[in-house]
Amino acid sequence: MKIVVSGGGTGGHIYPALALIREIKKENKEASFLYIGTEKGLESKLVPMGNIPFQSIHITGFKRKLSIENFKTIMRFFKGVQKSKKVLKEYKPDVVIGTGGYVCGPVVYAAAKLGIPTIIHEQNSVPGLTNKFLSRYVDRVAICFEEAKQYFPAEKVVLTGNPRASEVLxxxxxxxxxxxxxxxxxxxxxxxxxxxxxxxxxxxxxxxxxxxxxxxxxxxxxxxxxxxxxxxxxxxxxxxxxxxxxxxxxxxxxxxxxxxxxxxxxxxxxxxxxxxxxxxxxxxxxxxxxxxxxxxxxxxxxxxxxxxxxxxxxxxxxxxxxxxxxxxxxxxxxxxxxxxxxxxxxxxxxxxxxxxxxxxxxx
Structure with a gap:
């Protein structure tokens, strides 16, 4: 199985992704992975350290106040979607998993539009803007807190917990x-x-x-x-x-x-x-x-x-x-x-x- 994982910005998005990769590798040694993140994010350092193939796209988050930067972010999003589609067509993954952060937006959206099975993983009890947006397009929404269920389409939600929990046992x-x-x-x-x-x-x-x-x-x-x-x-x-x-x-x-x-x-x-x-x-x-x-x-x-x-x-x-x-x-x-x-x-x-x-x- 070929799996694309995307998540970035903070350790809270990256560590669960890395934990999931490690656990899947234990179960299925034939599984292969590609991680898509940003070149300036923490993921650009942590992912290669785990000997996981890494590619980057350029994306930024929205500012809370009206700003010209928000228009630039929209343009970066669509460019990110185009690049993600190109990467996904070349890699041909069986599934794409987003664990949060702005980088997931164009990657998971591109996968959904290409008809590739998609999952987003929400670690917090209150989801961020990116996962709320993506929940309209993905096949499943994995949550860690029951309190998060109310923010997503009920038929897509499944309580899975956080993969980091598996590693501490x-x-x-x-x-x-x-x-x-x-x-x-x-x-x-x-x-x-x-x-x-x-x-x-x-x-x-x-x-x-x-x-x-x-x-x-x-x-x-x-x-x-x-x-x-x-x-x-x-x-x-x-x-x-x-x-x-x-x-x-x-x-x-x-x-x-x-x-x-x-x-x-x-x-x-x-x-x-x-x-x-x-x-x-x-x-x-x-x-x-x-x-x-x-x-x-x-x-x-x-x-x-x-x-x-x-x-x-x-x-x-x-x-x-x-x-x-x-x-x-x-x-x-x-x-x-x-x-x-x-x-x-x-x-x-x-x-x-x-x-x-x-x-x-x-x-």
């Missing part, structure tokens, strides 16, 4: 703890704000260090590369507690996630897929700076079911953060209940579900 939590220096005998909370970190979370944690030093649990704090040096210096000035480990980045995050008891994080779709697949309770601090405030809606999809505690950035303080951590980690019954509820929301076989949808529409 079977990870060795003991090795994960050892790799970052966590004690095997103490409860552990992981605090992270995404690959680049998040300043409000950094500030709250720094102001919490003195209080954290006396707690009967340990903290792994991932600052993001951008903030690491500043955070490390401030932590040293305060007196870095022995039970707090500070790292700029964790390269084996799935393995580390498998070994923790509680996560404090933003509410990106990929992170939530991993946490629910493993049944890890969380305190979610959604970024208020994302399109359609989708992270808060993602977070509420967990907190409304008791799988997470929602802490808005506007309410975030060191006192509030520690209070939330204590309320969960120091109360075994609540921690166990949240684990159960998180696990209920997880879709660990997401890659297989999406693969089945792909096979159904290519029969």
């Amino acid at each position: 079977g990870q060795d939590g003991v090795s994960g703890r050892n790799s970052v220096g966590l004690n095997q005998n103490l409860p552990a909370v992981l605090i992270f704000g995404g690959s680049r970190g998040a300043r409000p979370i950094n500030d709250a944690v720094l102001n919490s260090l003195a209080l954290l030093s006396g707690k009967p649990y340990q903290v792994l704090y991932v600052t993001g590369d951008v903030h690491y040096e500043k955070v490390k210096k401030e932590a040293e000035m305060i007196g870095n507690p022995e039970n707090v480990i500070i790292k700029p980045f964790v390269h084996n995050m799935p393995e580390v996630l498998a070994g923790i008891d509680l996560a404090v994080s933003r509410a990106g779709a990929t992170s939530l897929a991993e946490l629910t697949s493993l049944g890890v309770p969380s305190i979610l601090i959604p970024s208020p700076y994302v399109t359609n405030n989708h992270q808060e809606k993602n977070a509420r999809a967990l907190s409304d079911h008791g799988a997470a505690e929602l802490l808005l950035e506007s309410d975030l303080s060191s006192e509030k953060l520690i209070e939330k951590i204590d309320e969960i980690l120091l109360k075994p019954q609540k921690l166990a209940k949240m684990k159960t509820e998180a696990k209920k929301l997880g879709i660990p076989d997401a890659a297989n579900r999406l693969s089945k949808v792909m096979k159904e529409i290519t029969k």
Whole structure:
């Protein structure tokens, strides 16, 4: 089977695509892939690193305000459609899958117009403009949250979950703890704000260090590369507690996630897929700076079911953060209940579900 995958802009669109490719390759070694992205996007670096053939088209997103750039974007869209059609005719894929981002627009639209079976994958509880547009033309719309169903044609929607969820299962939590220096005998909370970190979370944690030093649990704090040096210096000035480990980045995050008891994080779709697949309770601090405030809606999809505690950035303080951590980690019954509820929301076989949808529409 020949498969074209397109997704770009942010890791939230790219990582699920790469996870799906890896899982399909495990199942079907004869499957071949072509990834279509943008030459300046993160995908142009990540995809070739995975030894996946890559081609690029030029496309940009719409500005929120009326702008001449929006007219240029429309022209780029149609040029992108023409180039995509040429690439697709040469490659002759059996199916085209779009995982989000502006680049999916011309690629998936071109495939639909050529009569090639198409799927879009929506990771968030509130879809972006591109997937809303494409839902009119594709054969199936794969979603990760039930809350997203209302935005798409009901007859096309199938709940598959996020392929990244499949990759975190079977990870060795003991090795994960050892790799970052966590004690095997103490409860552990992981605090992270995404690959680049998040300043409000950094500030709250720094102001919490003195209080954290006396707690009967340990903290792994991932600052993001951008903030690491500043955070490390401030932590040293305060007196870095022995039970707090500070790292700029964790390269084996799935393995580390498998070994923790509680996560404090933003509410990106990929992170939530991993946490629910493993049944890890969380305190979610959604970024208020994302399109359609989708992270808060993602977070509420967990907190409304008791799988997470929602802490808005506007309410975030060191006192509030520690209070939330204590309320969960120091109360075994609540921690166990949240684990159960998180696990209920997880879709660990997401890659297989999406693969089945792909096979159904290519029969």
